[in-house]
Amino acid sequence: MTCQFSIKTFDELTSVDLYHILKARSQVFVVEQNCAYQDMDEVDFDCLHLVAHKDEALVGYCRIIAPESSTSAANTLPMPRIGRVLVLPKYRGEGLARQIMTHAIKHCRKKYGKKPIAISAQTYLLNFYESLGFVRASEFYLTDGLEHVDMVLPIIKKSKAKNLKLGGSEGSGFATKLLSFLLLILSLMFIAGLIYLMT
Template sequence: MTCEFSLKTFDELTSVDIYHILKARSQVFVVEQNCPYQDMDELDFDCLHLVAHNNEALVGYCRIIPPEFNRMKSNLSVDNDPRAAAAMPAIGRVLVLAQYRSQGLARQIMTEAIKYCRKKYGKKPIIISAQTYLIDFYQSLGFVPEGAYYLEDGIEHVKMVLNITKKTKVKKQGTDTSKASTILGILLLILSVSFIAGLIYLMI
């Protein structure tokens, strides 16, 4: 399923946008999951709101929490630098409306959110509080579970972190090949000279 994405700060959202976002969040996290909890929180004002549209209708959503407003911290330091684990962006409230599921939309939403975090916040890990039944899905995107499971509003969750993959330097094969070719050429030259010298010696 192909969607159009919009990414807005809270102030950029229209009243209609906010209505549809809160309606979708209530539908999925409160009604479907039978979990009466306070969905609206003060963080919404500081988040970026990523909406997936199909024919202008909201079909999926997530919010991105900037590092300076994110209260979640990694259990593990990154590259042994505690500062790296202390301030990282988070992705939350990830949802796809029931009638649009099983079409790869959740992966598209997460991919868009990750892409934005990488562009905006650079080489910072990204943290999420994942419902445990979705661990495999988030692992397929590169997230790694951290620590023990915990209950959040009566639903089992686990922290998961997407770290930056270190690039390993690979030796260019071309350099080794050119060196080998040079050595082989020198050896062939020496053999040729030796052969010619041998022939001359036999002819004298």
């Protein structure tokens, strides 16, 4: 699905923007999930609001919380958080949630530098967030009656990133050394066999 993405501070949102954001959040997190809780909170004032539009209609959303405003139970380091991730039901199954998260992650990296990124994920979405590189950082816990888990997207070190680009893994260094050692042994055995045959 092709969408347009916008990121605005709370003060940059128009009243129409805010209406559609709060309507979508209420539709997904309160009505659809049958969870009576106070969605609107003071955090919204300090967030960046990422909206996915299709033909000018809101189809998906998330908010980005700055590291200074964010605390994580899993880590005491200040890190940005992504929250309230949603895709309206009509637009699900087309990869839009992945696009939203990818945009949010890129924006966090650009705005806040190389810091881990935290989320509080509903546990039924654990595999989705793991596919984006997030790792579990807590035990499961209940928030407003729904099971959640803290997750963190760590920073990949350059050496690991090089291995990943080359199709290797952390164990590939060991495998290379083992193969080199075996080739050396075979070469020595071959030379020893030649010497034996010549004498």
